[in-house]
Amino acid sequence: MNYIKPVTLSALALIASFSVYADDMQAKVQAYIKSGFHKGKNQDPKRLEQDETLKVCSETRGKVSGEQAKAIVEREKATIKYPANGILMGNWQKGKKAFTDGFAMRIGRYEPDAPDKVRGGNCYACHAADPKELAAGNLGTNLRGYGKIRGNTWDTVKYTYDKIYNAQSVIPCSNMPRLGHNGVLSPEQIADIVSFLVDPASPVNK
Numbered sequence: 001m002n003y004i005k006p007v008t009l010s011a012l013a014l015i016a017s018f019s020v021y022a023d024d025m026q027a028k029v030q031a032y033i034k035s036g037f038h039k040g041k042n043q044d045p046k047r048l049e050q051d052e053t054l055k056v057c058s059e060t061r062g063k064v065s066g067e068q069a070k071a072i073v074e075r076e077k078a079t080i081k082y083p084a085n086g087i088l089m090g091n092w093q094k095g096k097k098a099f100t101d102g103f104a105m106r107i108g109r110y111e112p113d114a115p116d117k118v119r120g121g122n123c124y125a126c127h128a129a130d131p132k133e134l135a136a137g138n139l140g141t142n143l144r145g146y147g148k149i150r151g152n153t154w155d156t157v158k159y160t161y162d163k164i165y166n167a168q169s170v171i172p173c174s175n176m177p178r179l180g181h182n183g184v185l186s187p188e189q190i191a192d193i194v195s196f197l198v199d200p201a202s203p204v205n206k
């Protein structure tokens with residue numbers, strides 16, 4: 001029976017070295033990603049740093065516990081800002097542009113953007129919406145007929161605004177970028193996009 005002790009001890013040592021190894025690997029991966037970005041004027045590497053939510057999602061590979069999920073939703077909900085006039089439906093024509101424009105925070109882009117540069121959400125990269133637009137990705141849900149299916153009630157409008165502002169306030173570790181929270185879209189642009197999705201006059205609902 002004497003051999004049990006050393007075996008148990010070395011198993012414990014192995015487990016401990018694995019967790020040190022995992023931390024070390026994580027640091028190496030972060031450093032490697034950082035090295036892929038050009039250093040230079042106006043380059044902003046801050047967005048490579050993971051916040052609390054992204055850290056938890058990476059560490060668990062998106063399989064968060066019930067408690068972690070609750071903490072993420074609470075934290076992310078608290079970040080949501082609404083337009084100054086409090087109106088969450090804007091102009092669908094403007095929303096169509098903000099939905100389509102691909103000028104979001106692309107990897108490798110120099111920041112800050114010129115002040116007159118309007119960013120878009122590049123939503124077609126992941127979602128179908130206007131049936132006339134055929135170049136659409138399918139990582140996200142198909143949004144064709146969104147307002148026709150959901151109705152344009154306050155609940156739908158509020159849900160849609162919150163989802164676009166901060167996708168993780170609805171689904172923890174969502175693959176959808178937090179477009180308002182990360183400053184890609186302004187609250188007004190998000191309200192315009194809500195209209196593009198919900199307004200019965202929008203091509204999305206034709």
Ligand code: HEC
Binds near residue numbers: 164167
């Ligand atoms: C990188 C891919 C990606 C991009 C870009 C993206 N989304 Fe999403 N979106 C998703 C995924 C994936 C879901 C499914 C649920 C989830 O994981 O949150 C989703 C869900 C949604 C939903 C909820 C749909 C439902 O059936 O309840 C809405 C609304 C939405 N996205 C709107 C947008 C808008 C508007 C934009 C652009 C401003 C956008 N998304 C950009 C990936 C994306």
